[in-house]
Amino acid sequence: MTVRRFTLATSLIALAAPALADVNIYSHRQPELIQPLLDGFTEKTGIKTNAAYIDKGLVERLKAEGARSPADIILTVDISRLSEAKDAGVTQAVESDILSTHIPETLRDADNQWFGVTYRARIVYASKERVAEGEVTTYEDLADPKWKGRICTRSGTHVYNIGLLAAVIAHDGVEAAETWAQGVKDNLARKPEGNDRAQVKAIWAGECDIALGNTYYMGAMLNDPEQAEWANSVRIEFPDFADGSGTHVNISGVAMAANAPNREDALKFMEYLASPEAQAIYAGQVYEYPADPNTPADDLVVGWGEITPDTTALTEIANNRAEALRIMERVDFDG
Ligand code: FE
Numbered sequence: 404m405t406v407r408r409f410t411l412a413t414s415l416i417a418l419a420a421p422a423l424a425d426v427n428i429y430s431h432r433q434p435e436l437i438q439p440l441l442d443g444f445t446e447k448t449g450i451k452t453n454a455a456y457i458d459k460g461l462v463e464r465l466k467a468e469g470a471r472s473p474a475d476i477i478l479t480v481d482i483s484r485l486s487e488a489k490d491a492g493v494t495q496a497v498e499s500d501i502l503s504t505h506i507p508e509t510l511r512d513a514d515n516q517w518f519g520v521t522y523r524a525r526i527v528y529a530s531k532e533r534v535a536e537g538e539v540t541t542y543e544d545l546a547d548p549k550w551k552g553r554i555c556t557r558s559g560t561h562v563y564n565i566g567l568l569a570a571v572i573a574h575d576g577v578e579a580a581e582t583w584a585q586g587v588k589d590n591l592a593r594k595p596e597g598n599d600r601a602q603v604k605a606i607w608a609g610e611c612d613i614a615l616g617n618t619y620y621m622g623a624m625l626n627d628p629e630q631a632e633w634a635n636s637v638r639i640e641f642p643d644f645a646d647g648s649g650t651h652v653n654i655s656g657v658a659m660a661a662n663a664p665n666r667e668d669a670l671k672f673m674e675y676l677a678s679p680e681a682q683a684i685y686a687g688q689v690y691e692y693p694a695d696p697n698t699p700a701d702d703l704v705v706g707w708g709e710i711t712p713d714t715t716a717l718t719e720i721a722n723n724r725a726e727a728l729r730i731m732e733r734v735d736f737d738g
Contacts, residue, residue, distance in 0.1 A: 425668045428454040431461055431479035432655070432689075439684050444675045450668050465493035465660060474660040475669035483562035485517040485656050486721040494658040497670060505677040505695045510654055513718040519654030520676045521691035524618045524710055525567045526650065528603050528637040533612045539640035542571060542651065545613075546586025554587060555602040555611035558595045559736030560728060563617060563653070568730060569723035570651045573715050574644045577726055585734045595737045600624055600633070607636040617653075622690030622703055639707045649713040655691055 426444075430437055434456050441452045457464060461479065465472055465488070477488055488494050489512065496515045503511075510519030527539045545554065556564065572580040592611035597604075602614030603624065614637075624634035641650045657676055663669045675681050682693035687701040692710065699705070731737075 425450045425665060426452045426475050426672045427473045427665070428452055428476040428478055428672075429457050429461055429465070429474045429660070430454050430477075431457060431484065436688055437478060437685075439688055440676065440681055443681060443684055444672055447675065447680075448668075448671055450671060452672065462488050462491045462493055466491055468662075470662050472660060472662045473664060475663040475665050476672055477658045477660055478656075479658075480523075480655045481562045481566060481653055482517075482656075482717045482721040483565060483724055485512070485654070485658060486724065488658055489514075489516040493661050495661045495663070497659050497673060499670060499674055501674040502677050505679075505682075507694065507696065509712075509714055509716045510652075510694050511717075513716070517656050517658040518673065518677070519656045519694045519717070521655045521682065521686045521689060521693055522652045522712065523655065523691045524641065524650045524652045524712065525563060525615060526618055527640040527642055528606060528614045528616045528621075529640045530606050530612045531636060531638055534640075539613060539642055541645045542567070542642045543575065543583060543645045545615075545642070546583045546590065548586075548590070550590040550613065552590065552592050553612040554590045555592055555605045555614040556587075556595050557598055557602065557615075559584070559588070559731040559734075563599070564615065565724055565727045565731065566653050566720065567615070567651050568727035569720045570644075570713065570715065572723040572726055572730075573720050574646055574648065577730070580727070581730045581734065584730050584736060588734055588736050600630060603633045603637055604630070607633040613640075618692075618704070618707065619690035621707060622701075625703075641708060641710050643711070644713065648715060649711040652692075652710075652712045652717075654694070654717060655685075655689065 434454060445451055465474060494516045502518055506518050510522060529539055568580060568584060571583055599616035599620045602616055605611050606614055621634055621639060624630035657673055659669050679695060679698045682695050682698045686693045690704055692700045
C-alpha cells in the first residue's frame with residue numbers, strides 16, 4: 404500500500420479525514436447516506452476511504468483541479484450528471500467483469516464510463532381519495548385532457564424531468580415528445596414550483612390529484628414526522644410507456660475520476676459497490692432499487708408495488724438530454 408501525498412486545489416470544502424487516504428471520493432450524495440458503504444468497504448478490504456461532499460459544481464471542480472486532482476471516485480445521481488461528467492472528460496473507462504456481471508447493461512454507460520449502483524423510478528404519486536386504482540396507466544396518458552388542472556410537478560428543466568422527457572423521446576420520437584410536454588403543461592394545476600416532495604404536499608392539500616416524483620421520496624417522507632401525513636395521502640403508481648417497455652428509471656451511480664491517483668483501489672471500491680452486500684446496504688439506506696436484479700430491494704420499497712423497469716438503455720436516453728431541454732424551452736413548460 405502506498406502512502407500518497409496530495410494537496411487540494413481549492414479550499415471550498417475540507418476533507419473529512421486527514422488528507423491521506425487510499426480511495427478519495429467526491430460525492431454528490433450526503434455523507435450520512437454513503438457512510439455505511441464506506442465502512443463496509445474498509446471492513447472488507449482494509450482500504451481506507453476519504454469522502455468529500457460536493458453538492459454543486461463537482462464537474463467544474465474536477466476540471467479546475469485537472470491532473471492534480473486527488474479524486475479517485477465520483478458518486479452522484481442521475482444520468483444527466485453522470486453524462487455531464489463523461490462529456491467534460493473528468494471520468495475514465497473501467498473494464499471489470501464484476502461490474503459487467505452485476506450491473507445490467509441498461510444501467511451502465513456503453514463506453515464503461517459510469518455505472519448504476521442503484522436505481523430509482525420516476526413515478527406518479529396519486530391521491531388515494533381522488534384517483535382510482537388503475538386510472539394512471541402510461542406516461543403518454545398524462546397529456547390526456549382528463550387530467551386537466553390535476554397534475555403537479557417540479558420544474559420541467561430539472562434533471563429528473565429532463566431524464567423522463569429524454570425517455571419519452573426515445574420511445575415516441577421528438578415530435579410526439581414535444582406534443583406530450585405541451586399536453587402535460589396544459590394539464591398542470593399550477594406553475595411548476597418546489598421539489599418532488601412539495602408536489603405530494605400539494606396533493607395532500609387538495610391542489611392537485613397526481614404528481615410526478617421519484618420513488619425514494621416516499622421513504623424519506625415517511626421518516627419525517629411532518630411529511631408522513633403527505634406520504635400517507637398518496638400511493639405510488641408505476642406508469643408504463645405506451646409501447647409497454649416499463650417504468651422510467653434513473654440511477655445513482657459511480658465513475659472513476661479521469662486522473663485517479665489510486666486506480667487499483669478505486670476499482671476495488673467500484674467492484675465492492677456492485678456486490679450484493681453493498682447494494683443491499685446502499686439500497687436500504689436510500690430507498691432505491693439495487694441495480695443487480697438478484698439483490699432484493701428493502702421491504703418498505705417492495706411494499707410500494709411491483710416495478711418493471713424500462714428496458715431502454717440509459718445511455719440512449721442520456722443522448723436525448725439536449726433535445727429534451729430544447730423541448731421544455733420551446734413549450735415554455737415552467738411559464
Ligand atoms: Fe432527489
